[in-house]
Amino acid sequence: MNYTEEQLDEIWEKAQYSSESNEENGYRKDMCGAWINRNMYGAKGDFGWEVDHIYTKNTAKKAGVSEEKYNDIINLQPLHHKNNGPEGKGDNYPRFNSKIISKENINIETVKEFVISFEKQLEIKILFSDKKFTKKTLSNTEGFFC
Numbered sequence: 573m574n575y576t577e578e579q580l581d582e583i584w585e586k587a588q589y590s591s592e593s594n595e596e597n598g599y600r601k602d603m604c605g606a607w608i609n610r611n612m613y614g615a616k617g618d619f620g621w622e623v624d625h626i627y628t629k630n631t632a633k634k635a636g637v638s639e640e641k642y643n644d645i646i647n648l649q650p651l652h653h654k655n656n657g658p659e660g661k662g663d664n665y666p667r668f669n670s671k672i673i674s675k676e677n678i679n680i681e682t683v684k685e686f687v688i689s690f691e692k693q694l695e696i697k698i699l700f701s702d703k704k705f706t707k708k709t710l711s712n713t714e715g716f717f718c
Contacts, residue, residue, distance in 0.1 A: 573643060575623060583623055584610055587650045604670035604686060606652035607679050616653055618679060624651035626688060627696050630663045637700050646699045652679070666693050 575583070587600035587608060594600065598610040602621065609619035625632070625647055632642040641647070654660055654671040661668040666688035672679050688696075 573623070579645070580613055580623075582645055583648050583650055586648075600650075601674060602651045602655060603649060604652065604655050604672065604684065605674050606655055606670070606672040607674050607677075608650060608652050613650075620653045621650045622653050622656045624649050624656045624661065626692065627665055627700070628661070628663045631665050632700075635700070641700055644699055646695055654681075 584600070587602060588605070589595060590599065590601060599607055599619070600610070602608050607619055608621035612620045614620070614622065625642060626649055627637070627642070627647050629642065651661070652672045660671040668686055668688075670684045670686060671681060673682055673684055674680070
């Protein structure tokens with residue numbers, strides 16, 4: 573999918589802020605903690621990143637999720653290119669393994685398991701649901717997840 577600069581900026585805002593000096597130089601961290609650089613979108617270098625679908629395409633297809641909802645900004649995040657795809661994240665939502673994390677100011681290759689936060693899982697579940705939710709229904713989410 574091709575993204576506009578405006579969409580990329582909105583997705584980039586989801587990366588983890590580190591410090592003012594890193595921000596000035598275009599560096600943030602993806603959800604695995606790997607360093608990425610704003611200007612390296614689509615690149616395969618040390619700080620290259622891609623737009624990741626949190627709820628993967630294969631999982632969405634199996635669940636009957638529409639492409640429009642699958643591509644909603646809620647389901648997108650910046651992810652180091654090595655942490656994305658089958659060799660990194662894979663299709664084990666809400667769990668996935670990283671290939672790259674950071675140690676101080678450098679990226680290192682290591683496998684570490686991550687789990688999508690409950691809050692993000694709920695946000696995605698609501699997005700993909702055909703139901704209309706209110707504050708009242710959201711306050712009682714017991715049994716919402718299998």
